[in-house]
Amino acid sequence: KAGVTQTPRYLIKTRGQQVTLSCSPISGHRSVSWYQQTPGQGLQFLFEYFSETQRNKGNFPGRFSGRQFSNSRSEMNVSTLELGDSALYLCASSHGTGGQETQYFGPGTRLLVL
Amino acid sequence: EDKVVQSPLSLVVHEGDTVTLNCSYEVTNFRSLLWYKQEKKAPTFLFMLTSSGIEKKSGRLSSILDKKELSSILNITATQTGDSAIYLCAVIGYGGSQGNLIFGKGTKLSVKP
Numbered sequence: 658k659a660g661v662t663q664t665p666r667y668l669i670k671t672r673g674q675q676v677t678l679s680c681s682p683i684s685g686h687r688s689v690s691w692y693q694q695t696p697g698q699g700l701q702f703l704f705e706y707f708s709e710t711q712r713n714k715g716n717f718p719g720r721f722s723g724r725q726f727s728n729s730r731s732e733m734n735v736s737t738l739e740l741g742d743s744a745l746y747l748c749a750s751s752h753g754t755g756g757q758e759t760q761y762f763g764p765g766t767r768l769l770v771l
Numbered sequence: 772e773d774k775v776v777q778s779p780l781s782l783v784v785h786e787g788d789t790v791t792l793n794c795s796y797e798v799t800n801f802r803s804l805l806w807y808k809q810e811k812k813a814p815t816f817l818f819m820l821t822s823s824g825i826e827k828k829s830g831r832l833s834s835i836l837d838k839k840e841l842s843s844i845l846n847i848t849a850t851q852t853g854d855s856a857i858y859l860c861a862v863i864g865y866g867g868s869q870g871n872l873i874f875g876k877g878t879k880l881s882v883k884p
Contacts, residue, residue: 690872700814700859700874747813749872759805760872762813 659684661750661763669769675736678766680748682729688753689731690760691723694745706731707753743770773798775862777875785883788850792878794860795842804843805872806834807859814859817845850882
């Protein structure tokens, strides 16, 4: 079974631009969660999507948004980029139901904002 | 506020040593605790512990959940250089604005030959 895939793997943007990251979950998984990882803050939860609906949300500003499509693929968008948005963005998928919450991570997208 | 605290933050041992990593949590409506290993890329899943499964073992790695003490330990016996990584503990609970995994900052383990 193929794992979680994320595209692109690396991205360089400048302040004020916007960016869209993509995540394809493991086949059969309906839940996709997004995390931001930085050396100072560690892994922080952004949001979770399940069956095309945002089910949970972390404490990030509205510049961070996402969506999920009917095939469970998910996109994350960050608008008006700031230097502090430079980070590794990880998505993780799981079944999302029946106590099967174990999340499997993709390789991540490393975003550098200049 | 829900939180997960791991200790120590970093650890240096020699091959063959046994290590114990600690994770304590304060989470509303605890459901399960997960351990992950992160090398240079994304975290890889190790164990999930719940009320019905408080002890797990896989090879040289084992983990125990203490629901009374709100904590868990991850043991690695006969360590190898390939065990060098950051070990992350995460908890799933329901409450507040984070109904998803809450991660600790991790323990960075370095195993020297």
